[in-house]
Structures are given as structure tokens and as C-alpha cells.
Amino acid sequence: MMRAIIITLWLALAGLWGSDAALAHAALVETHPADGAVVEDGPAAVRLRFNEPVSPLVIGLTDARGRSHPGLRTIARNELLEIFLPPDLPRGTHVLSYRVNSGDGHPIGGAVVFSIGAPTEAGNRSGETGTGEGAGTVLWLARVTLYLGLFAGVGGAFFRAWLAHGLPGVAVDRVLHASIAVGIVASAASLGLQGIDALGGTLADMAAPAAWAAGWGTSYGQTTAAGTAALILGWLSMHGPDGWRRAGSVSGMGAVGLSFALSGHASAADPQWLTRPAVFVHAVGIAYWIGALIPLAIIIRKAPGAAFPVVRRFSTGALVTVAAITLAGIALAVIQVESTANLIGTAYGQVLVAKTLLAGALLGLAALNRRWLTPAMTAPEGSGAKWLVRSVKAEIVLCLAILALVGLWRFTPPPRALASSAEASRPASVHLHSNRLMAQVTMSPGRVGPTRARIVVATGQAEPIDAKEVTLRLARPDAGIEPIVRKARKVGSCAWEVDSLVLPLAGAWKATVDVLVDDFEKVSLGGSLTVKP
Amino acid sequence: MITIHSRGALAAAFLSLAFAAQAHTTLESQSAPVSSTYKAVLRVGHGCEGEPTLKLRVRIPDGVINVKPMPKAGWEMETVKAPYGKTYDYYGTAMSEGVREIVWTGRLLDEHYDEFVFRAYLTDSLRPDAALHFPTVQECGGGKADRWIEIPAEGKSADDYEYPAPGLKLMPAKATH
Numbered sequence: 001m002m003r004a005i006i007i008t009l010w011l012a013l014a015g016l017w018g019s020d021a022a023l024a025h026a027a028l029v030e031t032h033p034a035d036g037a038v039v040e041d042g043p044a045a046v047r048l049r050f051n052e053p054v055s056p057l058v059i060g061l062t063d064a065r066g067r068s069h070p071g072l073r074t075i076a077r078n079e080l081l082e083i084f085l086p087p088d089l090p091r092g093t094h095v096l097s098y099r100v101n102s103g104d105g106h107p108i109g110g111a112v113v114f115s116i117g118a119p120t121e122a123g124n125r126s127g128e129t130g131t132g133e134g135a136g137t138v139l140w141l142a143r144v145t146l147y148l149g150l151f152a153g154v155g156g157a158f159f160r161a162w163l164a165h166g167l168p169g170v171a172v173d174r175v176l177h178a179s180i181a182v183g184i185v186a187s188a189a190s191l192g193l194q195g196i197d198a199l200g201g202t203l204a205d206m207a208a209p210a211a212w213a214a215g216w217g218t219s220y221g222q223t224t225a226a227g228t229a230a231l232i233l234g235w236l237s238m239h240g241p242d243g244w245r246r247a248g249s250v251s252g253m254g255a256v257g258l259s260f261a262l263s264g265h266a267s268a269a270d271p272q273w274l275t276r277p278a279v280f281v282h283a284v285g286i287a288y289w290i291g292a293l294i295p296l297a298i299i300i301r302k303a304p305g306a307a308f309p310v311v312r313r314f315s316t317g318a319l320v321t322v323a324a325i326t327l328a329g330i331a332l333a334v335i336q337v338e339s340t341a342n343l344i345g346t347a348y349g350q351v352l353v354a355k356t357l358l359a360g361a362l363l364g365l366a367a368l369n370r371r372w373l374t375p376a377m378t379a380p381e382g383s384g385a386k387w388l389v390r391s392v393k394a395e396i397v398l399c400l401a402i403l404a405l406v407g408l409w410r411f412t413p414p415p416r417a418l419a420s421s422a423e424a425s426r427p428a429s430v431h432l433h434s435n436r437l438m439a440q441v442t443m444s445p446g447r448v449g450p451t452r453a454r455i456v457v458a459t460g461q462a463e464p465i466d467a468k469e470v471t472l473r474l475a476r477p478d479a480g481i482e483p484i485v486r487k488a489r490k491v492g493s494c495a496w497e498v499d500s501l502v503l504p505l506a507g508a509w510k511a512t513v514d515v516l517v518d519d520f521e522k523v524s525l526g527g528s529l530t531v532k533p
Numbered sequence: 534m535i536t537i538h539s540r541g542a543l544a545a546a547f548l549s550l551a552f553a554a555q556a557h558t559t560l561e562s563q564s565a566p567v568s569s570t571y572k573a574v575l576r577v578g579h580g581c582e583g584e585p586t587l588k589l590r591v592r593i594p595d596g597v598i599n600v601k602p603m604p605k606a607g608w609e610m611e612t613v614k615a616p617y618g619k620t621y622d623y624y625g626t627a628m629s630e631g632v633r634e635i636v637w638t639g640r641l642l643d644e645h646y647d648e649f650v651f652r653a654y655l656t657d658s659l660r661p662d663a664a665l666h667f668p669t670v671q672e673c674g675g676g677k678a679d680r681w682i683e684i685p686a687e688g689k690s691a692d693d694y695e696y697p698a699p700g701l702k703l704m705p706a707k708a709t710h
Contacts, residue, residue, distance in 0.1 A: 027581075027582040027583065028582075029582055029583050051579075051582055051583035051643065052579075516680070519590065519592075519670050519680070519682075520590075520592040520668040520670065520680075520682050521668070521682060522680060522682050522683055522696075524683075
């Protein structure tokens with residue numbers, strides 16, 4: 001209780017003084033991990049050693065994902081402050097901000113920046129870059145298998161319930177059950193794989209719960225949840241009365257659409273009111289189409305006579321479906337690719353071109369089936385059914401190839417995203433000046449992650465000045481981050497550089513440049529610098 | 534309970550303000566009239582980030598003349614003389630050059646306290662009610678230095694700075710007899 005009261009008192013005092021009134025003076029002598037260090041494993045605690053006893057006022061951690069962890073457990077022992085960190089910190093750059101009260105009554109603040117594994121890279125948080133060695137191929141495989149489960153399994157269940165009900169189909173049910181089962185396994189596996197991808201780990205890290213938690217934490221977590229729900233609904237809809245089968249399989253299809261609309265490049269694009277529904281329609285349409293292929297091939301081969309009305313029904317629906325898939329697909333492609341040059345110039349565009357060619361071939365086959373092969377089924381003694389089966393098999397192969405291509409998109413950010421990341425890597429800069437001096441501070445790149453600051457100092461009349469020392473301070477008082485302080489290195493007659501800098505958070509940073517003009521004169525220049533995400 | 538809290542806060546605030554002076558390198562008497570001789574006592578409360586103080590350098594501002602540092606046992610003392618830049622009247626004598634910097638060299642551990650003394654004449658060229666600062670550099674072991682050289686900008690006080698220069702408030706000259 002006493003301790004709580006004391007802390008409250010000091011907090012009140014810290015508030016009274018305001019963040020600018022930095023009255024000296026206990027000094028930080030040493031930290032572990034060192035400021036700016038990159039460590040292999042997340043430390044359990046950060047130790048700060050001061051030159052005199054201190055008591056903690058406000059201690060907070062802003063982690064690599066930009067989440068803040070206030071009120072960390074802290075033990076103060078003489079000059080040493082031990083701050084216990086939350087377990088399972090993600091890889092990337094973390095900032096520990098402290099405000100302590102020294103024995104002589106002054107609060108002082110500062111920040112220790114450290115990285116686990118490697119410094120945060122811009123864009124890591126959206127999960128679009130940085131796949132660990134070896135995990136990439138497995139992740140791709142899991143994705144494609146999940147697509148198969150969703151499209152062939154759940155789509156197939158829909159086909160069974162709505163278009164081919166009443167037909168005996170033990171073989172069909174066996175294939176559909178298998179597709180769904182494999183899909184569920186792939187869905188679960190891809191969650192863990194997504195996790196190690198987000199954390200930048202390797203396949204071995206799949207054993208750790210952290211990988212799964214991280215995967216769940218990304219937007220892909222919702223996709224797997226909806227996908228698994230779709231698979232389970234699909235499975236259930238293959239058992240029970242007709243009414244249930246129909247309702248279950250329609251819900252399953254809805255969940256397939258949701259699963260795709262909830263994450264991924266396309267759903268993340270703006271305008272969201274257009275992209276998310278477009279992805280939904282595209283996915284449901286594909287599930288309708290692909291879901292029908294395997295059952296059709298089996299049914300036509302086994303019972304050509306009974307199959308004819310089924311094929312007719314499917315074919316009618318397919319006309320609407322193909323139109324919807326195409327429209328939604330074109331809309332998404334336009335948004336993602338932005339200009340025709342990107343079709344050839346980017347990996348994303350190349351995948352899209354290949355996919356469009358295959359889809360064109362698929363449409364050609366579908367038209368062939370509808371115009372000639374389906375009517376030919378009714379021809380007496382005709383070999384129409386045999387050809388239709390062959391054509392449907394070819395369609396299945398094409399669909400597999402398309403899914404395999406689409407799985408590659410996981411690793412190729414669309415031109416839209418590339419353009420915005422190029423924009424983000426532009427330098428951020430600010431001009432600071434007083435009557436006496438001025439300074440130009442340029443951070444390149446001007447975004448979250450490792451960066452380099454260049455500071456050019458001149459007199460108020462823009463004449464060169466040979467300063468003794470230049471120090472850069474960066475703070476985010478609104479986010480509770482006390483100044484990160486770095487001494488600059490002289491690189492030219494009036495140019496200075498800070499290269500071991502990692503910016504953990506986007507937004508407006510308060511930048512202060514302290515210029516030591518000579519032994520007895522120091523000038524501080526301040527301003528605001530906007531760091532892009 | 535709230536009353537106890539706020540009383541405690543007040544007491545704590547008071548205490549810490551009283552301590553504030555001890556943490557910085559400051560002058561003992563923080564006001565003096567112009568046209569008078571001022572005895573400056575610089576109080577050094579600690580070294581730089583734990584390192585012992587090896588040298589203390591004091592810059593004499595414009596308008597302060599006839600500086601006489603007090604020798605200190607265990608410390609070597611030297612002065613840097615230079616032209617004042619203008620001529621001042623010192624009790625009828627024109628003075629145009631003198632001590633502009635005092636340097637004490639010795640050793641003072643971080644956990645010890647010491648005082649450094651000099652006397653100086655505050656000429657009538659100084660404006661009463663303004664502040665006068667003696668920028669001071671404390672050089673320590675390990676190449677570290679604490680530079681008490683920040684002069685508060687208009688509208689700010691020494692409390693707004695991390696390393697304020699030791700200063701005093703100038704008062705109007707006393708009536709001459």
C-alpha cells in the first residue's frame with residue numbers, strides 16, 4: 001500500500017513536471033540488452049544500471065507489432081532496475097521506454113531499443129514479406145491443398161445436395177469425404193506455417209505454441225477459422241435428410257466465400273466495399289464450378305443416362321457462375337495490377353497472365369462441353385459421354401494448375417502493394433531552425449525499420465559550421481516512448497550521420513538535434529518528423 | 534485518503550524542488566546587484582555518469598571583469614586571458630582584457646561533493662533583472678563530459694533543460710555612497 005502511494009505520488013509529480021521538464025540527474029550507465037542490440041532469443045528481462053539508486057515511475061514496452069505493454073513488473077535494487085518482459089515477444093524491434101526517479105528527486109526518461117532475431121522490416125506486420133527458408137514450399141503446398149479441400153470438397157458437397165441429389169454415388173461421396181478431410185488437415189497446418197512465416201522462423205518452430213498463436217494473430221487466422229467451418233459444414237451436409245443437406249451445403253459455400261474474403265492481398269485492397277464482396281463471389285463461383293467436376297466425371301462415366309439431366313442443371317448454373325467469376329476477377333485484377341505494364345513487369349502480373357491463359361482454356365473446354373458434348377450425350381450409340389468425361393478430366397487438370405498458380409500469389413505482393421511500399425521507402429525529412437543555427441534531418445528510408453539519419457548543420461545564415469558534436473533525439477510522447485538518443489558521426493564538413501537507428505513505430509516523432517557549437521555553446525533544434533508504416 | 538495523497542504529493546514536490554539545486558552544477562548565491570563584486574561558489578554534486586571529475590572549465594560571460602579565482606588544494610588552476618572586446622570602467626580604471634576562462638584540474642570522485650570559488654566584478658553594462666550565466670564544462674574520466682552550458686531561451690527556465698548553465702539573477706545597483 002505504502003509503495004502504491006509513493007508510486008502514485010511520483011506519477012503525479014511526473015505529470016506536474018510534464019515530459020519536457022527533464023530535470024537531471026541520475027544517469028543511465030549500462031543496459032542489458034544494450035541499446036540498439038540484436039539478440040537471438042527474447043530476453044526474460046531488461047536490466048538498466050544507473051549511477052545512483054532510482055525508483056521506477058513509468059515503464060512500458062512497445063513491441064514489434066506496435067502493441068504497448070504498460071505496467072511491466074519491475075524490481076529496483078540499488079542502482080539496478082530489472083524489468084520483466086512479457087513472454088513470447090515476436091521477432092523484430094522492441095522499445096522499452098522508462099521514466100525513473102533518481103534518489104535526488106529528479107525524474108529522467110529514455111528508451112532502450114532492442115531487436116529479437118532481426119530488426120523490424122517495414123511491411124512485416126502485414127505478413128507480405130520474409131518467408132523462412134524451406135517453409136515457403138510447404139506453405140504453398142498447404143495453401144493449394146486447402147483450396148482443393150474448399151473448392152472440390154465443399155463445392156462437391158453443394159453439387160451433391162443441389163444438383164445430383166437422389167443419385168447413388170458411393171464413389172463420389174468417398175472422394176468428397178477425402179477432399180474435405182485433407183482440407184481440414186491442410187487448414188490446420190497452414191495456420192502454423194503462417195505463424196512461423198510471420199515470426200520468420202523455420203519448420204522446426206512449428207513445435208512451439210508461439211507459432212500457432214502468431215498464425216492465429218494474423219488476418220489469416222480468420223481465414224482458417226472460416227475455412228475449417230466451411231469444411232465441417234460440407235462434411236455434415238453429406239449426411240442426413242435432403243433439406244439439411246441443402247441448407248448445410250449452402251452455408252458451407254458461404255463460409256468458403258468468407259474464408260477468402262477475410263484475408264489475402266485482394267481483400268486487403270481498397271476500396272474494400274468492392275474487393276471483399278468481389279473475392280467472396282469469385283470464391284463461391286469457383287467452388288460451384290470445381291466442386292462439380294469430380295462428381296460429374298464419376299457420374300457420367302458410371303451412369304451416362306442418369307447423368308444427363310444433372311449435367312444440364314449444372315450447365316445452366318455454370319453460365320451465371322462463369323459470368324460472375326469473370327466480372328469479379330477482372331475487377332480485382334484491375335485494382336491489383338494498376339497498369340498493363342505491371343502484367344509483365346512484376347511476378348504478380350506474370351502469375352495473373354498465366355492464370356488468365358489457363359482460365360481461358362478452361363472456359364473454352366466448358367463452352368465445348370455445353371455446345372457439343374452435352375447434347376451429344378443424348379445421341380444414340382454416341383461416344384458423347386466418353387468425350388465429355390475426357391473433357392471434364394482435362395478441366396480438372398486445368399483447375400489444379402490454376403490453383404497451384406494462385407497459391408504462388410501468397411509470395412508475390414501485387415503491384416498495388418509494391419507501389420505503396422516504394423512510396424513508404426522514400427526518405428522522411430524535416431528542416432529545423434533557430435536564429436543561430438539550422439539543421440536538415442533526413443531519414444532514409446523514412447519508414448518503420450532500420451534506417452539511417454543524415455543531419456546537415458549550418459548557421460542561421462546558411463553558412464557552414466564546424467560543430468563539435470551532434471546528437472539526435474527521437475521521442476513519441478503520445479505513444480509513451482521517451483527519447484531514443486543517438487550521437488551522430490561526422491561524415492563531411494557539416495554533415496553528420498546516425499546509422500544504427502531502428503524506428504519501431506510509424507507516426508509523428510518528435511525530433512531534437514543538439515548541436516555542440518564549441519565547448520561552451522550548445523543549440524537545440526526541435527521539430528516533428530513523420531515516419532511511414 | 535485523497536487529502537493524504539495530495540498533501541504527500543505537495544511535500545514530495547517541495548522536497549524534490551529543494552533537491553533540484555543539488556543535482557546540477559550551480560551557483561551558491563543566485564542573485565547579485567550589478568556594479569558590484571560577486572563571489573561565485575560553484576557547487577559540483579557529482580561526476581559524469583559515474584565517472585570522476587578531472588577538470589572544471591568556467592566561461593566568463595561578457596560584462597564580467599576582474600576575475601580572480603581562488604586556488605584550491607589538490608587542484609591545479611589556470612586562467613585563459615583574452616581581450617574583453619570592449620573597454621569597461623572599473624572604479625575609474627579602463628579595463629579591456631582579462632580572464633575569460635578558468636580551468637581547475639584535479640580529481641573529484643562521483644560520490645563526493647566540492648566547491649570551486651572565484652570573485653568577479655559585475656559591470657554596469659549588465660542589465661538588471663536579467664539572468665547572467667557562467668557556462669561550465671565538467672570533464673570526467675573515460676572521455677565523458679557534462680556540459681552545463683544550456684542558457685534558457687526567452688520564456689523558459691533552467692528547469693526546462695537537462696544541463697542548464699549555472700546562473701544568477703541580476704539586481705539593480707545599490708545606491709552609491
